Amino acid sequence: MTENHLELVQLINKRLEERNYGSEPKELYDPIRYIMSLGGKRMRPLLVLLAYKLFKDDPETVVDQALAVEVFHNFTLVHDDIMDNAPLRRGKATVHEKWDANTAILSGDVMMVKAYDMLLDAPANLKQIVHDFNACAAGVCEGQQLDMNFETLATVDESAYINMIRLKTAVLLGFSLKLGAMLAQSSKEDAELLYDFGVSIGIGFQLKDDLLDVYGDQAKFGKQVGGDIISNKKTFLLLKALELANEDQKKQLDYWLGLEKFDAVAKVEAVRTIYDAIGIEALTKAKMNEYFDHGFSDLEQLDIEEEKRASLKRFAEYLIDREH
Amino acid sequence: MTENHLELVQLINKRLEERNYGSEPKELYDPIRYIMSLGGKRMRPLLVLLAYKLFKDDPETVVDQALAVEVFHNFTLVHDDIMDNAPLRRGKATVHEKWDANTAILSGDVMMVKAYDMLLDAPANLKQIVHDFNACAAGVCEGQQLDMNFETLATVDESAYINMIRLKTAVLLGFSLKLGAMLAQSSKEDAELLYDFGVSIGIGFQLKDDLLDVYGDQAKFGKQVGGDIISNKKTFLLLKALELANEDQKKQLDYWLGLEKFDAVAKVEAVRTIYDAIGIEALTKAKMNEYFDHGFSDLEQLDIEEEKRASLKRFAEYLIDREH
Numbered sequence: 090m091t092e093n094h095l096e097l098v099q100l101i102n103k104r105l106e107e108r109n110y111g112s113e114p115k116e117l118y119d120p121i122r123y124i125m126s127l128g129g130k131r132m133r134p135l136l137v138l139l140a141y142k143l144f145k146d147d148p149e150t151v152v153d154q155a156l157a158v159e160v161f162h163n164f165t166l167v168h169d170d171i172m173d174n175a176p177l178r179r180g181k182a183t184v185h186e187k188w189d190a191n192t193a194i195l196s197g198d199v200m201m202v203k204a205y206d207m208l209l210d211a212p213a214n215l216k217q218i219v220h221d222f223n224a225c226a227a228g229v230c231e232g233q234q235l236d237m238n239f240e241t242l243a244t245v246d247e248s249a250y251i252n253m254i255r256l257k258t259a260v261l262l263g264f265s266l267k268l269g270a271m272l273a274q275s276s277k278e279d280a281e282l283l284y285d286f287g288v289s290i291g292i293g294f295q296l297k298d299d300l301l302d303v304y305g306d307q308a309k310f311g312k313q314v315g316g317d318i319i320s321n322k323k324t325f326l327l328l329k330a331l332e333l334a335n336e337d338q339k340k341q342l343d344y345w346l347g348l349e350k351f352d353a354v355a356k357v358e359a360v361r362t363i364y365d366a367i368g369i370e371a372l373t374k375a376k377m378n379e380y381f382d383h384g385f386s387d388l389e390q391l392d393i394e395e396e397k398r399a400s401l402k403r404f405a406e407y408l409i410d411r412e413h
Numbered sequence: 414m415t416e417n418h419l420e421l422v423q424l425i426n427k428r429l430e431e432r433n434y435g436s437e438p439k440e441l442y443d444p445i446r447y448i449m450s451l452g453g454k455r456m457r458p459l460l461v462l463l464a465y466k467l468f469k470d471d472p473e474t475v476v477d478q479a480l481a482v483e484v485f486h487n488f489t490l491v492h493d494d495i496m497d498n499a500p501l502r503r504g505k506a507t508v509h510e511k512w513d514a515n516t517a518i519l520s521g522d523v524m525m526v527k528a529y530d531m532l533l534d535a536p537a538n539l540k541q542i543v544h545d546f547n548a549c550a551a552g553v554c555e556g557q558q559l560d561m562n563f564e565t566l567a568t569v570d571e572s573a574y575i576n577m578i579r580l581k582t583a584v585l586l587g588f589s590l591k592l593g594a595m596l597a598q599s600s601k602e603d604a605e606l607l608y609d610f611g612v613s614i615g616i617g618f619q620l621k622d623d624l625l626d627v628y629g630d631q632a633k634f635g636k637q638v639g640g641d642i643i644s645n646k647k648t649f650l651l652l653k654a655l656e657l658a659n660e661d662q663k664k665q666l667d668y669w670l671g672l673e674k675f676d677a678v679a680k681v682e683a684v685r686t687i688y689d690a691i692g693i694e695a696l697t698k699a700k701m702n703e704y705f706d707h708g709f710s711d712l713e714q715l716d717i718e719e720e721k722r723a724s725l726k727r728f729a730e731y732l733i734d735r736e737h
Binding site: 113114117168172190195197198199201202203206209215216219220226227230231233 | 435437438440441492495496514515518519521522523525526527529530533539540543544547550551554555557558559561562
């Protein structure tokens with residue numbers, strides 16, 4: 090991350106710390122302060138401000154609107170964690186664990202309202218911004234529902250999987266960039282190009298996440314390598330392997346997927362061996378690079394100064410190259 | 414209800430039936446169609462249109478915005494029913510019973526988004542409308558949290574109780590009326606008077622609901638008479654009785670509140686006898702009428718034709734006189 094980016098993240102974190110979401114009843118507002126204080130990379134509001142800076146020089150005037158996407162993102166985490174029965178978030182207790190499910194439902198609801206509230210002082214394009222935010226928010230809910238649906242299916246085809254990660258993860262990155270453009274009153278074309286860039290990069294990120302779970306360097310990767318294999322998670326790698334496996338490989342995969350009790354290391358090793366035989370790493374990398382390339386070609390079409398294009402590209406490359 | 418009101422309700426129901434909230438994934442959108450089809454009096458969108466009609470003659474142009482408050486109201490019912498563990502809503506299975514809690518959480522979330530979406534084509538005052546809707550929506554969440562908090566307290570004082578029902582129920586009625594005024598571009602003064610009128614009438618309604626549970630006519634009252642007494646619900650009647658009871662009455666009340674097993678008819682009879690001795694019915698009626706009177710005095714100050722004022726007053730009186 091460049092010094093410039095760090096400055097923006099510091100601005101975001103400072104404003105988040107100062108933010109007053111509400112006070113009474115504290116059972117409603119304490120969980121909001123809690124989840125917002127757990128940190129995170131603040132990538133989404135950073136994308137808002139970086140997109141804004143492509144067109145205007147006063148990002149400090151639209152920080153509240155940038156924070157709206159961070160509050161919304163954290164709202165989805167609070168509700169997703171209930172649905173996924175997740176005990177931990179960023180290494181700390183989830184809201185429904187620290188309080189209870191009812192508190193997590195209701196605090197989440199009020200976070201969504203606060204996200205809308207933070208958009209309201211947009212200097213321009215309010216109707217378009219709320220319209221696009223609604224489409225994005227509905228999409229994120231659809232993606233979460235699809236993800237839950239997939240758990241009960243034997244397999245899912247590639248296009249359905251890509252559509253799910255597009256909705257669950259990528260549209261919010263696209264919206265964040267487009268929001269910055271709309272706040273800066275860019276041309277409609279540039280706003281759409283930034284949206285498409287964000288969505289493509291977002292899909293690429295998720296594929297990379299899937300890849301790192303199996304082929305990542307444990308020292309750099311934040312989570313347990315092989316966690317997705319252990320939990321039978323329907324990642325791009327597994328779905329592609331189920332699609333392309335020969336009869337014997339399919340039998341082996343089904344064996345490991347069906348075991349109720351198993352040695353975790355042995356399962357990860359066995360499934361990775363099947364992946365290797367099929368060439369899943371290269372296939373996933375190719376698909377991931379397809380989306381990254383698509384995103385970068387959108388970036389090339391933006392009607393902005395070369396220096397700014399290069400800076401945004403450097404930031405995207407920084408995000409792409411991270412190993413965690 | 415006058416013929417004119419019935420026509421508006423028919424318009425509301427027709428548009429609700431035509432409405433497309435979304436289609437895929439159906440696990441997300443089916444519950445929305447289900448809860449919206451269970452009916453209800455559609456009082457909130459009717460209030461939007463009635464307020465609009467005080468100032469303009471084309472209510473058919475703002476039906477979508479009126480429906481936003483109905484969708485929002487039903488969203489709160491879906492989430493409240495999870496929190497309250499309620500099996501039935503309007504005599505049918507609640508969403509979390511018919512599907513599951515995760516579906517109810519996520520479908521509810523998307524309903525909130527759709528409510529915002531339906532506000533967007535407001536012909537005027539969009540920023541103010543979304544701002545006020547946010548304040549109302551946060552208030553409703555605060556009211557629900559306070560209501561849940563009260564369950565764990567021995568008692569609650571009158572002002573805290575009134576504040577809870579104001580937030581949980583009344584502010585949405587006030588907002589509905591103010592929304593109609595804002596859509597019609599009324600003066601700020603008239604919009605505020607209508608808001609205050611709705612809040613006061615809403616508090617009065619809730620006090621009347623509390624009263625009808627104990628002193629209502631079983632034949633006209635939709636629910637089981639005495640249901641609040643059976644479940645130890647902290648209504649205005651119980652809180653006032655706990656406040657005003659003498660030592661002996663307090664002991665009797667505590668005895669019935671503390672029983673784990675009891676004969677329902679005997680408990681209702683015994684608690685009502687204590688209420689009668691303290692004069693709770695008259696006290697509650699006095700408090701209720703205080704709010705109704707306050708509301709009607711706001712109505713008197715509205716800068717509108719006398720005929721329209723009389724019509725709105727008749728509608729409010731119709732709502733007040735209902736026994737269910």
